[in-house]
Amino acid sequence: MNIGEVSKRSGLPAKTIRYYEDIGFVTPARGENGYRSFSETDLHKLAFLGRARGLGFSIEDCRTLLALYEDQGRASADVKRVAERNLMEIDAKIADLQAMRATLSHLVESCAGDARPDCPILEDLGRS
Amino acid sequence: MNIGEVSKRSGLPAKTIRYYEDIGFVTPARGENGYRSFSETDLHKLAFLGRARGLGFSIEDCRTLLALYEDQGRASADVKRVAERNLMEIDAKIADLQAMRATLSHLVESCAGDARPDCPILEDLGRS
DNA sequence: ATAAAGGTTCCAGTAAGTGGAAGGTCAAGG
DNA sequence: CCTTGACCTTCCACTTACTGGAACCTTTAT
Numbered sequence: 001m002n003i004g005e006v007s008k009r010s011g012l013p014a015k016t017i018r019y020y021e022d023i024g025f026v027t028p029a030r031g032e033n034g035y036r037s038f039s040e041t042d043l044h045k046l047a048f049l050g051r052a053r054g055l056g057f058s059i060e061d062c063r064t065l066l067a068l069y070e071d072q073g074r075a076s077a078d079v080k081r082v083a084e085r086n087l088m089e090i091d092a093k094i095a096d097l098q099a100m101r102a103t104l105s106h107l108v109e110s111c112a113g114d115a116r117p118d119c120p121i122l123e124d125l126g127r128s
Numbered sequence: 129m130n131i132g133e134v135s136k137r138s139g140l141p142a143k144t145i146r147y148y149e150d151i152g153f154v155t156p157a158r159g160e161n162g163y164r165s166f167s168e169t170d171l172h173k174l175a176f177l178g179r180a181r182g183l184g185f186s187i188e189d190c191r192t193l194l195a196l197y198e199d200q201g202r203a204s205a206d207v208k209r210v211a212e213r214n215l216m217e218i219d220a221k222i223a224d225l226q227a228m229r230a231t232l233s234h235l236v237e238s239c240a241g242d243a244r245p246d247c248p249i250l251e252d253l254g255r256s
Numbered sequence: 257a258t259a260a261a262g263g264t265t266c267c268a269g270t271a272a273g274t275g276g277a278a279g280g281t282c283a284a285g286g
Numbered sequence: 287c288c289t290t291g292a293c294c295t296t297c298c299a300c301t302t303a304c305t306g307g308a309a310c311c312t313t314t315a316t
Contacts, residue, residue, distance in 0.1 A: 004262065014263090019304060033312060035263055044256060051253050056228045059303065069250050076247035080239045083249050087232050094225045100184045101218050108215055111208045119204035121211050122197050125176050125183075132293065142294090147273060161281060163294055187272070 001038040010046040017046060023059065025049060025066070056090055057082075129166040138174040145174060151187065153177060153194070184218055185210075 007014045020026055021036070026045055028036040038046075048069065052062045064082055068074045110120045135142045148154055149164070154173055156164040176197065180190045192210055196202045238248045 002263075013305085015305060016303085018264095023303095033263080034265095035312085044254070047256070048253050053303090054228075055232050055253075056225070065250070065253065068247075069254060072245060074245055074247070075243045076239050076245065076249075077241045077243065079247045079249050080236060080241035083232060083236050083239070087229065087236060090225050090229050090232065094222060094229065097184070097218050097222045097225070100182075101215065101222065104183050104211060104215050104218065108208060108211045111204050111211070113205045113208035115203045115205065117200060117202055117204065119196075119202070119207045121204075121207050122193070125179050125193065126172070126197055128172060128175070130294075141274085143274060144272085146295095151272095161294080162296095163281085181272090 001040075001043065003036050003038070006038045006043050006046060009043055010050055012046055012050050020046065020049060025062075055086070057086055061086060129168075129171065131164050131166070134166045134171050134174060137171055138178055140174055140178050148174065148177060153190075183214070185214055189214060 003014045003017055006012075006017060010017070012020075017026075021028065026038070026042045028038045028042055031037050045066065048066065049062055052065055053059075057065060061082055065079065068079050068082075107121045107124055112118075131142045131145055134140075134145060138145070140148075145154075149156065154166070154170045156166045156170055159165050173194065176194065177190055180193055181187075185193060189210055193207065196207050196210075235249045235252055240247075
């Protein structure tokens with residue numbers, strides 16, 4: 001399978017797949033012409049990675065998850081630990097963004113948004 | 129004022145202040161010894177930047193906001209537009225993260241997290 | 257024969273800093 | 287006078303997870 005088909009079937013851009021080869025996630029064989037030749041297993045791994053990344057796992061998390069995925073004897077506790085840490089990080093990000101959102105939407109609401117120069121948003125940012 | 133004091137009073141790391149000089153936000157004078165010498169205005173600008181960044185405005189947004197801040201004749205509508213766009217981006221990020229959170233917390237809850245190898249998290253990530 | 261589509265490598269850039277090395281300067285203590 | 291430690295300087299590399307583009311090669315279709 002050439003990279004184009006893998007890209008279509010995994011949903012990852014070809015550039016990303018080449019990058020994932022660079023960082024050691026897959027090691028496709030090479031044809032005589034130098035083209036990468038992917039196996040079904042490679043495709044499966046790449047799709048796995050795409051889904052894990054979509055859930056906010058970092059590349060390093062993915063490395064761990066992939067190793068666990070391929071280890072038939074792993075304990076589910078190990079996977080759960082990684083997932084829970086990711087969940088906590090996501091919660092922290094959401095909380096940060098919600099705090100930002102609250103302040104900012106308050107400012108936006110209090111700004112007339114017309115042609116006059118006085119603006120509570122700038123006043124707030126500039127308060128000494 | 130040396131960079132250390134500005135750092136303390138603005139809350140920004142000295143490294144960040146030097147970076148902000150690099151990208152043209154401030155242009156402090158230099159003493160005979162080569163040390164940066166900041167004015168009160170510089171300090172005020174840097175504190176403004178720190179607050180704007182804390183609200184999630186990008187560096188480019190900050191450039192716009194700073195220009196508007198220094199333009200006494202600006203229309204508040206111009207500021208509001210930047211703020212509203214930022215708000216919408218924040219909302220989109222929150223929505224993304226909440227979708228991730230929902231899926232992931234569901235998976236975490238369905239995983240026993242014990243020594244056994246079967247793990248719904250990996251099963252889901254590996255579904256073909 | 258040629259053109260389009262797909263493949264290759266490599267270099268550079270993104271956002272917004274952070275870390276660290278090598279070295280100059282300043283104020284205080286002995 | 288010397289040294290120590292805090293503070294300052296520049297410069298280079300690294301971070302995350304890719305993405306864009308140039309220059310070039312191969313395959314397929316017309």
